[in-house]
Amino acid sequence: EVQLVESGGGLVQPGGSLRLSCTASGFTFSSYEMNWVRQASGKGLEWVSYIGGSGRTIYYADSVKGRFTISRDNAKNSLYLQMNSLRAEDTAVYYCARLRFAEYDYWGQGTLVTVSS
Amino acid sequence: SSELTQDPAVSVALGQTVRITCQGDSLRNYFASWYQQKPGQAPVLVIYGKNNRPSGIPDRFSGSTSENTASLTITGAQAEDEADYYCNSRDSSGHHWVFGGGTKLTVL
Numbered sequence: 001e002v003q004l005v006e007s008g009g010g011l012v013q014p015g016g017s018l019r020l021s022c023t024a025s026g027f028t029f030s031s032y033e034m035n036w037v038r039q040a041s042g043k044g045l046e047w048v049s050y051i052g053g054s055g056r057t058i059y060y061a062d063s064v065k066g067r068f069t070i071s072r073d074n075a076k077n078s079l080y081l082q083m084n085s086l087r088a089e090d091t092a093v094y095y096c097a098r099l100r101f102a103e104y105d106y107w108g109q110g111t112l113v114t115v116s117s
Numbered sequence: 118s119s120e121l122t123q124d125p126a127v128s129v130a131l132g133q134t135v136r137i138t139c140q141g142d143s144l145r146n147y148f149a150s151w152y153q154q155k156p157g158q159a160p161v162l163v164i165y166g167k168n169n170r171p172s173g174i175p176d177r178f179s180g181s182t183s184e185n186t187a188s189l190t191i192t193g194a195q196a197e198d199e200a201d202y203y204c205n206s207r208d209s210s211g212h213h214w215v216f217g218g219g220t221k222l223t224v225l
Contacts, residue, residue, distance in 0.1 A: 035214070045152070045160065045203050047214040059212050095159055102207070103150035103165035110159055 002026040002106045004096050009111030016086050016115070022079040022096030022108055030054070030074035033099040036081050038092035039110075046092075049081065050099070064090075086115045121149075121204055121217035128223040129194045137220045139187045139204030147206040149187035151180060154201045154219075163202075164189055191222075199224045 008020040022034070036048040049070040050059040058070055069082040079096050091114050097104035121141040129135035139149055148167060152160035162171050164180035177192045187206075191198055204217040 037216075044201075044219040045154075045205075045216040047205075047216060050214065061213065101166070102148060103162055104152070104160070104205070105162050105165075105171065107159040107161075 002098070004098065004106055004108035006094065006096055006108040006111040009094065009113045011114045011116065012086055013117050014087060014115055017082070017084045018086065018113060020081040020083065020094055020096075020111060020113070022081075024077045024079065024096075024098075027098075029072075029077040034072060034079045035097045035099055035104065036070060036079075037095045037097050037104070037107075038090075038113075039095070040089075040092040043092075048094070051079070083113070086113075088115050091115045121206065121215050123202075123204060123217035123220045125218065126221045126223065128225055129191070130225050131196065132193055134190065134192045135194055135222065137189045137191075137202050137222065139189075139217045140185055141206070141215070141217075142185055143206050143209045143215070144182060144185050144187050146209070147211075148182060149180070149204045149206045151178075151187075151189045152203045152205065153198075154203065155199075160203065194222075194224050196224050198222060 003025045006022045012018050035050045038046050051070045055072050067085045071080045093110040095110045096108045098106040151164040153163045154160040163174050163178050168180045179190045181188050201219045203219045208215045
């Protein structure tokens, strides 16, 4: 059974940093591209970042470029999102999602990040 | 344009057919995928590619695309279909992904 479990969310002050993790199981992690998607309370889904299976290809949404860093450790079946210079508008539930061909076929349950003083 | 546009809300009578649409220039080059999200839950993939359903998704869900518009059709809507629905595709650059703003479906 495919499972994605996010962790690392919490309360952080504006300007602070946080590192999210997503632990995968039930599939060959290195064979899949992975993404982070976020959702502010009461708002829609927003794509945040993409990483290829080897980790060599990476893309970011303009809203987070230069502040967030996506990475993966295929030996640990884990995906990460290092978030720096956090802003109030980064407050959201962050989901990791597996990209199959052109669709997100599995999602984690999400982890809540709150940026507030 | 890198945007996908959806109607904010749509309603349908129980057992009737409803179409939810998604417009964007990128849909001329990329198929949309569709996600159902119920309150407090993660999104669930319901349609992908030309018109494919993941295992476990009822066959009342179907998808289509014409030029710059993708559609999700629910034929014989059920009470449990009440949810938010989001479309997604790569943007025109091919290096970013974009979601539509979401459509809240109410089953009357």
